[in-house]
Amino acid sequence: MELLNETHAPALRSWVRSANQSGCDFPIQNLPFGVFRRVGSEEAFRAGVAIGDQILDLQQLQDSGVVAGEAAEALAACQGDTLNSLMALGQPAWSALRLALSRALREGAAEAGQLQACLLPQADAEYKLPATIGDYTDFYTSIHHATRVGSLFRPDNPLLPNYKWVPIGYHGRSSSIGISGQQFRRPLGQTKAPDAEVPSLGPCKRLDYELELGIYIGAGNELGEPIALDAADNHVFGLCLFNDWSARDIQAWEYQPLGPFLSKSFASTVSPWVITLEALAPYRTAWQRDSADPQPLSYLESAQNRASGALDIQLEVLLQTAQMREAGEPACRLSASNFRDSYWSIAQMVSHHSINGCNLKPGDFFGSGTQSGPEQSESGSLLELSQGGKQPITLPNGETRTFLADGDSVILRGCCEKAGAPRIGFGEVVATVLPAVEL
Amino acid sequence: MELLNETHAPALRSWVRSANQSGCDFPIQNLPFGVFRRVGSEEAFRAGVAIGDQILDLQQLQDSGVVAGEAAEALAACQGDTLNSLMALGQPAWSALRLALSRALREGAAEAGQLQACLLPQADAEYKLPATIGDYTDFYTSIHHATRVGSLFRPDNPLLPNYKWVPIGYHGRSSSIGISGQQFRRPLGQTKAPDAEVPSLGPCKRLDYELELGIYIGAGNELGEPIALDAADNHVFGLCLFNDWSARDIQAWEYQPLGPFLSKSFASTVSPWVITLEALAPYRTAWQRDSADPQPLSYLESAQNRASGALDIQLEVLLQTAQMREAGEPACRLSASNFRDSYWSIAQMVSHHSINGCNLKPGDFFGSGTQSGPEQSESGSLLELSQGGKQPITLPNGETRTFLADGDSVILRGCCEKAGAPRIGFGEVVATVLPAVEL
Numbered sequence: 001m002e003l004l005n006e007t008h009a010p011a012l013r014s015w016v017r018s019a020n021q022s023g024c025d026f027p028i029q030n031l032p033f034g035v036f037r038r039v040g041s042e043e044a045f046r047a048g049v050a051i052g053d054q055i056l057d058l059q060q061l062q063d064s065g066v067v068a069g070e071a072a073e074a075l076a077a078c079q080g081d082t083l084n085s086l087m088a089l090g091q092p093a094w095s096a097l098r099l100a101l102s103r104a105l106r107e108g109a110a111e112a113g114q115l116q117a118c119l120l121p122q123a124d125a126e127y128k129l130p131a132t133i134g135d136y137t138d139f140y141t142s143i144h145h146a147t148r149v150g151s152l153f154r155p156d157n158p159l160l161p162n163y164k165w166v167p168i169g170y171h172g173r174s175s176s177i178g179i180s181g182q183q184f185r186r187p188l189g190q191t192k193a194p195d196a197e198v199p200s201l202g203p204c205k206r207l208d209y210e211l212e213l214g215i216y217i218g219a220g221n222e223l224g225e226p227i228a229l230d231a232a233d234n235h236v237f238g239l240c241l242f243n244d245w246s247a248r249d250i251q252a253w254e255y256q257p258l259g260p261f262l263s264k265s266f267a268s269t270v271s272p273w274v275i276t277l278e279a280l281a282p283y284r285t286a287w288q289r290d291s292a293d294p295q296p297l298s299y300l301e302s303a304q305n306r307a308s309g310a311l312d313i314q315l316e317v318l319l320q321t322a323q324m325r326e327a328g329e330p331a332c333r334l335s336a337s338n339f340r341d342s343y344w345s346i347a348q349m350v351s352h353h354s355i356n357g358c359n360l361k362p363g364d365f366f367g368s369g370t371q372s373g374p375e376q377s378e379s380g381s382l383l384e385l386s387q388g389g390k391q392p393i394t395l396p397n398g399e400t401r402t403f404l405a406d407g408d409s410v411i412l413r414g415c416c417e418k419a420g421a422p423r424i425g426f427g428e429v430v431a432t433v434l435p436a437v438e439l
Numbered sequence: 440m441e442l443l444n445e446t447h448a449p450a451l452r453s454w455v456r457s458a459n460q461s462g463c464d465f466p467i468q469n470l471p472f473g474v475f476r477r478v479g480s481e482e483a484f485r486a487g488v489a490i491g492d493q494i495l496d497l498q499q500l501q502d503s504g505v506v507a508g509e510a511a512e513a514l515a516a517c518q519g520d521t522l523n524s525l526m527a528l529g530q531p532a533w534s535a536l537r538l539a540l541s542r543a544l545r546e547g548a549a550e551a552g553q554l555q556a557c558l559l560p561q562a563d564a565e566y567k568l569p570a571t572i573g574d575y576t577d578f579y580t581s582i583h584h585a586t587r588v589g590s591l592f593r594p595d596n597p598l599l600p601n602y603k604w605v606p607i608g609y610h611g612r613s614s615s616i617g618i619s620g621q622q623f624r625r626p627l628g629q630t631k632a633p634d635a636e637v638p639s640l641g642p643c644k645r646l647d648y649e650l651e652l653g654i655y656i657g658a659g660n661e662l663g664e665p666i667a668l669d670a671a672d673n674h675v676f677g678l679c680l681f682n683d684w685s686a687r688d689i690q691a692w693e694y695q696p697l698g699p700f701l702s703k704s705f706a707s708t709v710s711p712w713v714i715t716l717e718a719l720a721p722y723r724t725a726w727q728r729d730s731a732d733p734q735p736l737s738y739l740e741s742a743q744n745r746a747s748g749a750l751d752i753q754l755e756v757l758l759q760t761a762q763m764r765e766a767g768e769p770a771c772r773l774s775a776s777n778f779r780d781s782y783w784s785i786a787q788m789v790s791h792h793s794i795n796g797c798n799l800k801p802g803d804f805f806g807s808g809t810q811s812g813p814e815q816s817e818s819g820s821l822l823e824l825s826q827g828g829k830q831p832i833t834l835p836n837g838e839t840r841t842f843l844a845d846g847d848s849v850i851l852r853g854c855c856e857k858a859g860a861p862r863i864g865f866g867e868v869v870a871t872v873l874p875a876v877e878l
Contacts, residue, residue, distance in 0.1 A: 134573075135614050140697060150696075160695050165638050166629055170697035171610035171704070175574050175798050176662055185663040187795035190605055190736065199604050201736050201794070223615055223706070224624040226876065250795070256599050257589075258579060258609035259698020265610070265797040267662070297629065297640050355640070356626035356689070357876070358704040359614050437665065437796070 003281040003308065005095075007031075007102040010422050014105045015112045016119070018052030025415065025425020026050040028105050029282075031098055032238070032273035032427075033083055039126040045081040047130075050273050050427075051105055053122050060118040066111045071100035083130050083216075083237070083274070088362035090219040091234045091278075098278055127179050127272035130240075131216055131363035136174040137353060138212075138244060138264070138367035139167060143343040145372035145380060152388040153252070164294050167344040167352040172244075172367065173265035180429040184267035186406060186436040189250035199253060203436035206248035206389060207404040211317050211380030211412055213339055214242035214270050215346055215366040224357040229302045232347035233277060235360065241271040241315075241412045241429040242367050248383055248403070268367075271412070271429035277346075279424055283416040284308035287345045299355055300348045309345035313426075314338055315371055315414045317380065321399055322407030331411050332396050337373040337380055406435045442720045442747065444534075446470075446541040449861050453544045454551045455558070457491030464854065464864020465489040467544050468721075470537055471677070471712035471866075472522055478565040484520040486569075489712050489866075490544055492561050499557040505550045510539035522569050522655075522676075522713070527801035529658040530673040530717075537717055566618050566711035569679075570655055570802035575616060576792060577651075577683060577703070577806035578608040582782040584811035584819060591827040592691070603733050606783040606791040611683075611806065612704035619868040623706035625845060625875040628689035638692060642875035645687035645828060646843040650756050650819030650851055652778055653681035653709050654785055654805040663796040668741045671786035672716060674799065680710040680754075680851045680868040681806050687822055687842070707806075710851070710868035716785075718863055722855040723747035726784045738794055739787045748784035752865075753777055754810055754853045756819065760838055761846030770850050771835050776812040776819055845874045 006012075007029065013020045014028040026032065032050050037043040048055040058078040061067060067075045074097035077085040086094070104111040140146055143163065150158030162168065178184070186207055192199035218237035221227050227235055244264065251263030287309030289295060315338065320331035344352075349366055370380040379385045382403050385393055392400040404410070414426035445451075446468065452459045453467040465471065471489050476482040487494040497517040500506060506514045513536035516524040525533070543550040579585055582602065589597030601607065617623070625646055631638035657676035660666050666674055683703065690702030726748030728734060754777065759770035783791075788805055809819040818824045821842050824832055831839040843849070853865035 135612055137700075138697075153696075162631075162638075162692055162695065165631075166693050168693070168697055169700050171612050171700065173574055173610050173797060175800050175803070176796075178662075185796050188665065189795050192601075192604075198733065199601075199736065201738055223617075224873075224876065226627065247795070253601055254605050254607070255696070255698075256601065257592075257694070257698070258577075258607055259694075259696070261576075261608050261610065262792070262795040262797065266795040294637065297638065299640055353701070356628050356686070356701040356705040357615075357624050358612060358701065361614050364614070434663075437663065 003284060007098055008282055010420060013107045014051060015107050015109060016052045016054055016105060018054065023423065024052055025427050026052055027422050028102060029422035030275065030279050030424045031101055032275045032279065033130060034127055034272045034274065035081055035083065035130045036125040036127050038120065038124055045128050047078040047083055049101060050122065054119040055122055055125055056115065057118045057120055061115065064114050064118060066104060066114050067100050070096040082132050084132055084363040087131060087216060087218040087237045094218065094237065094276060095278060098276065129177065129179055129270065130272070130274050133174040133177060133363055133365045134361045136172040136177060136365045137169050138172040138369060139169040139349050140369040141167060141342040141344040141349070142369055142372045144341065144374050145370040145384065148372060148379065148384045152383065165297065167349050169353065170259045174365065176265055177268045177270060180269060180271050180431065182267060182269045182431040183434050184431065185434045187247050187250065187266040188436055188439065189247060189262055190253055191249040192253045204247035204250055207433060208246045208248050208382045209317065209404070209410045210244040210246055210370040211315055211337065212242040212244050212370055213313065213368040214240040215368065216274055217360045217364040218362055220361040221354055221359055223359040226357060227350055227354040229300060229347055229351040230304045232350035235350055236277050236346055238274040238276040239280065240274050241414050241426050243269045243410060243412055243429055243431060244367050269429050269431040271427050273427050275424060275426055280311055280416065282421040283312045283424065285310045285312050285340060299351060305345055305347055309347055310340050310342065312338065312340045312418065313414055313416055315412065318411040318413070319395065320409045320411065321395065321405065323399060324397055329397060335377060335379055335385060337371050337378040339368065339371055341373050342368065342371065404433050406433055408433050442723060446537055447721055449859060452546045453490060454546050454548060455491045455493055455544060457493065462862065463491055464866050465491055466861050467541060468861035469714065469718050469863050470540055471714045471718065472569060473566055473711045473713065474520055474522065474569045475564040475566050477559065477563055484567050486517040486522060488540060489561065493558040494561055494564055495554065496557045496559055500554065503553050503557060505543060505553050506539050509535040521571050523571055523802040526570060526655060526657040526676045533657065533676065533715060534717060537715065568616065568618055568709065569713050572613040572616060572802055572804045573800045575611040575613040575804040576608050577611040577808060578606060578788050579808040580606060580781040580783040580788070581808055581811045583780065583813050584809040584823065587811060587818065587823045591822065604736065606788050608792065609698045613804065615704055616707045616709060619708060619710050619870065621706060621708045621870040622873050623870065624873045626686050626689065626705040627875055627878065628686055628701055629692055630688040631692045643686035643689055646872060647685045647687050647821045648756065648843065648849045649683040649685055649809040650754055650776065651681040651683050651809055652752065652807040653679040654807065655713055656799045656803040657801055659800040660793055660798055662798040665796060666789055666793040668739060668786055668790040669743050671789035674789055675716050675785055677713040677715040678719065679713050680853050680865050682708045682849060682851055682868055682870060683806050708868050708870040710866050712866050714863060714865055719750055719855065721860040722751045722863065724749045724751050724779060738790060744784055744786055748786055749779050749781065751777065751779045751857070752853055752855055754851065757850040757852070758834065759848045759850065760834065760844065762838060763836060768836060774816060774818055774824060776810045776817040778807065778810055780812050781807065781810065843872050845872055847872050
């Protein structure tokens with residue numbers, strides 16, 4: 001596909017004036033999809049597109065009859081309270097709808113008057129999961145995270161021999177994925193202290209976040225039919241922010257030999273807006289493999305992937321403790337990293353996932369794995385930042401953390417920014433730890 | 440709950456005469472649920488109950504107006520092409536419907552004439568998955584399997600320290616679960632031979648089956664609210680046979696540190712009929728823990744679980760190769776085992792799965808893990824039977840197998856049988872290996 005088209009033009013401005021402000025996450029070049037309703041109402045949830053500080057209600061837009069042609073078919077698929085039908089239509093339909101929305105939201109658009117009536121301020125909205133997620137797969141694509149965590153669990157053998165060959169992933173739990181604003185109880189679980197003879201049941205003592213990107217699959221594939229690397233991007237609807245909460249002490253005791261289970265399945269939180277892969281096209285960049293590392297096997301290798309497989313997405317983690325919240329203090333930044341440093345591209349994840357014939361379905365969800373950069377300060381988890389709990393982090397208000405405390409809110413943010421291109425923001429995902437159930 | 444009621448009485452006979460024949464899998468004491476349509480038709484799939492060699496069509500039954508009261512509400516939930524709504528209603532509703540069906544199908548029932556019109560021979564039916572499976576979890580509950588397989592991968596450390604404390608499980612892939620009759624391509628994947636310097640892509644060379652029971656969750660739980668052990672059975676709708684196909688060579692290369700992924704997600708096959716936990720009540724038996732082994736932590740321990748947590752279900756694996764099929768020879772038995780030997784009970788699986796607050800939903804699915812007995816001959820996989828591929832098995836027609844060949848059909852069967860109780864059969868699940876996609 002042609003990477004850039006008229007919807008990406010940096011000069012485009014919207015008649016929705018908040019979309020034109022510098023620093024806005026949702027300019028007219030973004031147009032992310034979500035599912036919302038008026039906050040606190042009993043209204044049905046419905047699909048919308050973020051523009052500036054507003055939401056364009058796609059149900060009202062449909063009723064207005066403004067959108068015609070191929071885009072109208074895509075818009076019709078947005079009716080209902082999930083985006084799965086739109087996701088199933090495939091890239092040409094998503095692109096047609098994006099183009100129609102871009103044109104109708106531009107300064108000077110004839111439809112502005114009619115569309116004005118379809119807007120709701122984001123401040124008045126609440127969200128639900130934008131898709132019914134069938135299967136959720138979590139990858140492990142940051143070699144910096146894998147190496148740093150591996151060195152805590154296996155000091156003499158941090159990076160396993162398969163890492164540089166296999167885009168490692170495992171199946172996750174979809175039922176406990178919630179939308180930004182999620183509050184969840186600290187999990188109970190079995191843990192065994194190194195000096196204990198037997199395990200015991202209790203609240204997790206090493207609760208952590210993981211800074212990840214989430215990836216929604218659009219069009220699927222039939223069972224038995226792998227997706228070729230250069231076709232993979234056409235199966236990806238879009239991206240969001242994703243916090244893959246992790247109970248490190250439960251994980252350490254349970255994970256061998258079959259991998260993480262209850263240490264991950266108590267909660268995972270996504271941001272409300274899905275940034276389409278098309279919107280991210282200006283931030284595609286070369287996917288590189290260090291010449292000292294093995295080059296990928298042929299099914300994970302192509303000129304297209306090398307030229308533009310990586311995405312330059314800036315990510316950051318912030319923490320607001322209960323004490324900060326009560327004192328009216330803002331969240332403080334814990335770290336920042338960039339998805340460009342991922343060892344594997346999204347296309348490689350898709351292609352690897354289906355090489356065995358596994359069928360992906362519209363609305364299926366991938367986690368990218370914790371995105372940590374090469375520097376220790378770019379770590380996407382407390383496990384790394386506190387060096388396995390050995391080095392407490394001191395917060396601006398004097399509190400310290402090795403792992404999360406009850407009442408802590410963790411906020412992930414993401415954006416794409418560079419000279420000569422429109423800023424494409426992800427918004428944020430926030431969630432809060434509640435005390436454990438009493439035993 | 441009272442384990443046995445009038446629906447279990449061994450003397451009950453049905454006016455559907457095939458249900459009264461000895462050796463029948465589906466006598467009136469069974470009444471399993473499935474989703475079917477006339478084979479080769481374009482009819483909508485609909486729910487049914489197996490009785491003898493017939494299916495009672497629950498859509499036609501609903502239309503007949505024969506069923507009244509609490510059972511009518513449960514019957515109304517069976518309309519549509521999945522059982523998820525019935526599963527969500529909970530144990531009292533399932534029990535009421537079972538009682539009504541039992542009474543209406545008994546010899547002498549006044550409704551016999553009307554119900555006769557709702558029957559379709561099983562020979563004329565085809566099936567689909569009985570539920571929309573949200574999340575699928577695979578357990579690892581056979582200590583004999585875990586020990587035998589562990590000794591192949593880790594001769595000096597076959598059983599990991601957590602095994603006797605934690606009902607080990609991992610998240611599986613639901614999209615590729617298919618119904619009996621499934622034909623699937625041998626998966627492609629990355630493997631690395633022990634003497635190879637680098638991995639390569641190719642068709643799986645060590646394709647295996649796994650003899651498992653499948654478990655459908657009925658009523659779910661809210662996120663953050665664990666299910667207590669003695670309440671767990673009320674959340675279980677029923678059981679089926681389950682073949683968890685496994686690519687051993689792909690698994691060996693990919694599984695560290697996050698567990699099996701593409702080695703399992705290419706196909707898994709379930710039998711069409713869901714045997715309710717209530718139908719299995721006569722086969723409940725004491726759940727025992729060897730006194731040399733640690734006793735479970737308190738959340739996995741109760742008098743009720745000790746008294747009746749185990750289920751006496753006989754399982755067997757049969758193989759029919761392409762050569763046997765062409766020669767008109769029947770499938771040959773590879774092994775047999777019993778679910779009674781499982782190290783963990785179903786209630787323990789449910790309770791453990793939710794102890795961290797993870798929410799289970801109606802239609803969620805558990806695999807029991809490969810059910811192998813204490814004897815080598817009771818192994819539920821070829822990996823065990825062939826001792827990691829070192830000891831080929833000779834079949835009655837002279838063919839040999841270490842792992843599966845293209846064209847092989849694997850059949851799993853299960854039944855409960857003992858003196859003084861009705862036979863409760865599971866039917867069978869069959870699936871066939873097709874050649875890999877050409878590279």
